[in-house]
Amino acid sequence: MKLVTYSTGLFNIAYYVCKHGMELDNITKDLLRQKIEEDPDFEPGLTLLAVDEKDKPLGFIMGVIRKRKNGKTGYIKLLAVLKNFRRRGIATQLYSAIEKEMRKRKVKVIRVYESYPNYFMPGVDPFYTEAVCFFERNGFTKFNDCSNLKADLVKQDFNTEKEERKLRAGGISIKRATKKDFEPMIKWIRRNFAAWEPEVRAAFENKPISLHIAKKDGKIIAFSAHETNNRGTGWFGPMGTSKAARGKGIGGVLLKRCLKDLKNAGFKSSIIPWVGPIPFYMHYVNSKVERVFWRYQKVLKN
Ligand SMILES: CC(C)(COP(=O)(O)OP(=O)(O)OC[C@H]1O[C@@H](n2cnc3c(N)ncnc32)[C@H](O)[C@@H]1OP(=O)(O)O)[C@@H](O)C(=O)NCCC(=O)NCCS
Numbered sequence: 001m002k003l004v005t006y007s008t009g010l011f012n013i014a015y016y017v018c019k020h021g022m023e024l025d026n027i028t029k030d031l032l033r034q035k036i037e038e039d040p041d042f043e044p045g046l047t048l049l050a051v052d053e054k055d056k057p058l059g060f061i062m063g064v065i066r067k068r069k070n071g072k073t074g075y076i077k078l079l080a081v082l083k084n085f086r087r088r089g090i091a092t093q094l095y096s097a098i099e100k101e102m103r104k105r106k107v108k109v110i111r112v113y114e115s116y117p118n119y120f121m122p123g124v125d126p127f128y129t130e131a132v133c134f135f136e137r138n139g140f141t142k143f144n145d146c147s148n149l150k151a152d153l154v155k156q157d158f159n160t161e162k163e164e165r166k167l168r169a170g171g172i173s174i175k176r177a178t179k180k181d182f183e184p185m186i187k188w189i190r191r192n193f194a195a196w197e198p199e200v201r202a203a204f205e206n207k208p209i210s211l212h213i214a215k216k217d218g219k220i221i222a223f224s225a226h227e228t229n230n231r232g233t234g235w236f237g238p239m240g241t242s243k244a245a246r247g248k249g250i251g252g253v254l255l256k257r258c259l260k261d262l263k264n265a266g267f268k269s270s271i272i273p274w275v276g277p278i279p280f281y282m283h284y285v286n287s288k289v290e291r292v293f294w295r296y297q298k299v300l301k302n
Contacts, residue, residue, distance in 0.1 A: 001058060001090060003097055006047035008037065013049055017060040021080030024127055027120075030232055035078060039118045040198075041066055046098055050081070050090050058085045061094035064115050065107055074098075074107040074300075075115035079131070091134055099138075103300055112140065112296040114274075117198040118229060122146050122274040123293030132294065140296040149272040149281050150290035151259060153234070158260035158285075160253045167214075167250065172221070174253055177204070177211040181220075185213065188220045196238045199228035206231075212257040214241075214250045221245040224254035226262055226270070234267035237274075252284040259285060 006014065011029075014036065018027045036042060041064045050059035059081035065074050076098065081090045102110060112135055114122045123146060124131050136142075164174055177185060182204050189200050203211035203225040214222040224239035236258055241251050262270045272287050281287040 001050055001052060001093070003093060004049045004051055006036070006044050006049060006062075010049055011036070013051070013057045014047075014060045017049070017057050017080050017082060018078060021060070021082050022128075023083070024125060025120075028232065031120075031230060034231060035118065035120055036062060039064060039077075039115075046101060048094055048097055050094055058082055059090040059094055061091070061098055063098040063102065065102065065105060066115065071108045072106060074102040074105075074110040075119075076110065076112050077115045078113075078120060086130065092138070095134075095138060099300075107300060109300065110140075110298045113293075114295060116195065116229075116274075117202070120230065121291075121293060122148070123295040125291055126294050135296045135298075138298070140298045142294050142296055144295040146274050146276070146293050146295065147278070147289045148291045148293070149275050149278065149287035151236070151270045151272060151281070151285045151287035153259060153263040153267055153269055156259075156263075156285065158256040158263065160256050160260075163249055163253050167248070167253065170248070172214055172216050172245075172248070172250060174212060174214045174250070174257070176257075177209050177213050177223075179204075179209075181213060184220055185211070185223065189223075192242055193238070193240045196240070199225060199238050202228040208261075210258070210261060212254050214245070214254060216245070222250045222254055224251070224258045226258040229273075230271075234262050234270040236262070236270050236272045251280065255281070255284055 015029055015032050018032055046063035048061050051057055062078040063074060064077050065072050112124050113120060126132055185200060189197050203209060206227055210227045211223060211225040213220050222241035222245055226236045229235055239254055259270050272281050
């Protein structure tokens with residue numbers, strides 16, 4: 001077994017390992033490309049394949065390092081070993097190489113999968129129980145959990161006319177963002193939810209722009225977006241309402257507008273990831289918990 005540094009020519013091998021090694025997921029080539037080469041922090045040196053002496057695929061790992069407020073955070077963004085080759089230390093070798101490099105680069109903490117804004121899943125799905133065992137064995141501790149909700153898009157029509165009329169009477173207008181809204185939106189998101197700026201930027205790249213905003217007195221007070229991560233899967237979010245504007249039903253309308261877009265684009269269901277306020281989503285769009293994720297981290301003491 002040897003470790004090989006990823007390059008574009010090895011994409012199909014990485015795809016083969018992810019497709020067959022992540023049995024609870026249905027990863028497509030397009031999605032994997034988004035995760036690997038479209039990640040602004042993608043580094044071939046942190047993306048490795050394990051192959052046998054005939055260069056046949058065995059395993060794959062992708063790490064990324066992001067600059068966060070408290071310093072550099074490392075992420076194991078993707079990891080899989082083909083079923084027939086498990087429990088032979090392949091993931092250990094892949095992971096050790098990444099941890100060694102991250103230590104060299106003064107990474108303070110490593111987390112699993114939740115490499116926002118470009119991430120595949122917000123943590124370890126415990127039904128990948130081997131992964132739970134693997135990360136605990138490698139010194140990770142669970143610090144939180146979260147869930148992805150699923151909203152049905154077939155039975156609901158997401159009509160918001162009535163609610164919007166009511167809001168309009170109170171001076172609040174809701175619309176799909178246009179190019180002209182880009183600058184004010186970026187300024188607003190920096191002040192209110194800075195971590196979501198890359199996802200907001202991504203929404204403005206989509207056609208049509210996959211972001212809706214609420215305004216009062218010409219000023220943005222809330223937004224919702226979709227297809228900003230894991231494009232092609234019906235991925236909702238992020239969304240946020242400024243503190244002073246909460247409790248007026250604005251979020252519900254914005255949420256429904258995004259789900260209506262996804263419905264019109266042909267999706268049968270939407271994923272509302274990394275939640276958060278489950279009752280809010282259940283109330284407005286009857287979304288149910290679909291998957292849970294355990295969040296793991298390892299603090300590196302250099
Ligand atoms: C998780 C995964 C990558 C582990 O790969 P692997 O090559 O089998 O891992 P290793 O052989 O290096 O295992 C190292 C240690 O992890 C733990 N571990 C791994 N698989 C385990 C299992 N089935 N049962 C118990 N412990 C396990 C053990 O402590 C093991 O050490 P040991 O064999 O000396 O006891 C692999 O099971 C996999 O691809 N799973 C599906 C995809 C996945 O879960 N990806 C991560 C999603 S967050």
